[in-house]
Amino acid sequence: xxxxxxxxxxxxxxxxxxxxxxxxxxxxxxxxxxxxxxxxxxxxxxxxxxxxxxxxxxxxxxxxxxxxxxxxxxxxxxxxxxxxxxxxxxxxxxxxxxxxxxxxxxxxxxxxxxxxxxxxxxxxxxxxxxxxxxxxxxxxxxxxx
Numbered sequence: 001x002x003x004x005x006x007x008x009x010x011x012x013x014x015x016x017x018x019x020x021x022x023x024x025x026x027x028x029x030x031x032x033x034x035x036x037x038x039x040x041x042x043x044x045x046x047x048x049x050x051x052x053x054x055x056x057x058x059x060x061x062x063x064x065x066x067x068x069x070x071x072x073x074x075x076x077x078x079x080x081x082x083x084x085x086x087x088x089x090x091x092x093x094x095x096x097x098x099x100x101x102x103x104x105x106x107x108x109x110x111x112x113x114x115x116x117x118x119x120x121x122x123x124x125x126x127x128x129x130x131x132x133x134x135x136x137x138x139x140x141x142x143x144x145x
Contacts, residue, residue: 030064032057035086039068048077049100055089062093074099081138082129083108095120106134 023043030037032053040048047069053061069075075098080088083106091113094100100122106129117124127134 026068028064028068030057030061032061032064032090033086035089036081037061037064037090039065041068045072046076047072047074048079049075049094050079051081051087052078052090052094053088054086058090058093061090062097065094065098069098073097074101076101078103079138080105080110082106083110088113092116095122104138106138 025043026041028039030039030053033056035054035057036051037053037057038050040050042048049065075094078091078094078100080091080103088110095116100120103117103122103124105124105126107126108129114124127138
C-alpha cells in the first residue's frame with residue numbers, strides 16, 4: 001500500500017514537467033493531508049473539482065487547483081461526495097477565487113455553504129446520500145473491515 005501511495009504522489013507531480021494536450025483529460029489528485037481533493041481538466045478547457053480537501057490542506061488544495069488551471073477562473077462543476085470536513089474545507093476559498101457554474105452534493109449538513117451557493121447563483125443538485133444516484137454521481141466509499 002505504501003508503494004502505491006508513493007507512486008500516486010510521485011505521478012501527481014508530473015504535471016509540471018509534462019504538457020497537457022488541449023484534447024486530453026488530465027486528473028490531478030491533490031495531496032491535501034488526510035482529505036481528498038482532485039482537479040480534472042477536460043477538453044475545451046473545462047474543469048471539475050471533486051472534493052475540496054481537509055482544513056489542514058486548504059493551501060495545498062488551492063495551489064493544486066491553480067497549478068492545473070493556470071489563469072483560467074471558471075470551474076464548470078464542483079462535486080462534494082459528502083459533508084465530512086476532510087472533503088470540503090477549501091470550498092469557501094475556491095468560491096472566493098473562482099466562478100463555479102454547478103455543484104453536486106449529498107443531502108448532508110453543509111451549514112452555511114448552501115447559502116453561499118444560493119447567493120452566488122450556483123446551480124446545485126442535491127442527491128440523497130447512499131442512494132443509487134449518489135453512488136453514480138459522487139462515488140461510493142468502500143467499507144473497511
